[in-house]
Amino acid sequence: xxxxxxxxxxxxxxxxxxxxxxxxxxxxxxxxxxxxxxxxxxxxxxxxxxxxxxxxxxxxxxxxxxxxxxxxxxxxxxxxxxxxxxxxxxxxxxxxxxxxxxxxxxxxxxxxxxxxxxxxxxxxxxxxxxxxxxxxxxxxxxxxxxxxxxxxxxxxxxxxxxxxxxxxxxxxxxxxxxxxxxxxxxxxxxxxxxxxxxx
Numbered sequence: 001x002x003x004x005x006x007x008x009x010x011x012x013x014x015x016x017x018x019x020x021x022x023x024x025x026x027x028x029x030x031x032x033x034x035x036x037x038x039x040x041x042x043x044x045x046x047x048x049x050x051x052x053x054x055x056x057x058x059x060x061x062x063x064x065x066x067x068x069x070x071x072x073x074x075x076x077x078x079x080x081x082x083x084x085x086x087x088x089x090x091x092x093x094x095x096x097x098x099x100x101x102x103x104x105x106x107x108x109x110x111x112x113x114x115x116x117x118x119x120x121x122x123x124x125x126x127x128x129x130x131x132x133x134x135x136x137x138x139x140x141x142x143x144x145x146x147x148x149x150x151x152x153x154x155x156x157x158x159x160x161x162x163x164x165x166x167x168x169x170x171x172x173x174x175x176x177x178x179x180x181x182x183x184x185x186x187x188x189x190x191x192x193x194x195x196x197x198x199x
Contacts, residue, residue, distance in 0.1 A: 057086050059148050064167035065094060071172040072100035073134065078141070081163075086150040089124065094142045094168060098134035105133040105173040108142075113165045120152035121164060131173050 061084065063077035078093040098104055108128045112121045127142040134140055146166070152158045 057150070057153055058083050059086055059152070059161070060163045061090070061092075061146070061148070062163060062165045063092060063094070064165055066167065066169040068169065068171040071104065071106050071170055073098055073104070073106060073170055075168075075170050084148070086148050086153060089145055089147045091143055091145045092166075094127070094144070095139060096132070096134060096142065096170060097139040098136055101136050103133055103135045105131050106170045107131055107173045108168045108170045110166065110168045113167065114161065117148075117152060117158050117161055117164050120149040120155075120158065121166070122147050122149060128168065132170075 060081050062081045063079060065075045065077050067073050067075045074097045076095060078095055082090055082092060084090045096106070107130070110123075110126070110128045112118050123144060123146045126144040126146075132140065132142070148164065152161065
């Protein structure tokens, strides 16, 4: 073997050793990327696509109901809370019963807490701000549909939020002063949303 051949062989061996050393350092990060992309080894899939049955990040929505003292109604949510995947549309129900002796018209306002999550909570259908008239003793169920924007998990200000509270308050429709005050204190995300609207 000539001196030139020995040099080429030695240089080749150095390249192979350097490559193997580099790959050994890259093995752990590459394995993590592989696991994250495929879900192998129990690592959550972060590829951005959801396969059927794949579980997305979950959030819990609690339901609260209040009635202004001037309105003789019993008002409550049908469910205490719902845990749902971010981005998934969900339906919930509230029920009101007129405990008075006359037909009474009420109007509901709503609020979402903590306030910082308001822009990520989307109601696609609700009963708020519509006048609802109940006869004496009449009971009525009010549905609403909503979803929580997955972007909530990427916002540093809301990434720690695991529970959102959706609170409705019913007022007597004629009691404009109390209703106006409630709306003023509810925050910028208050309002009836149409299908596909944000906020």
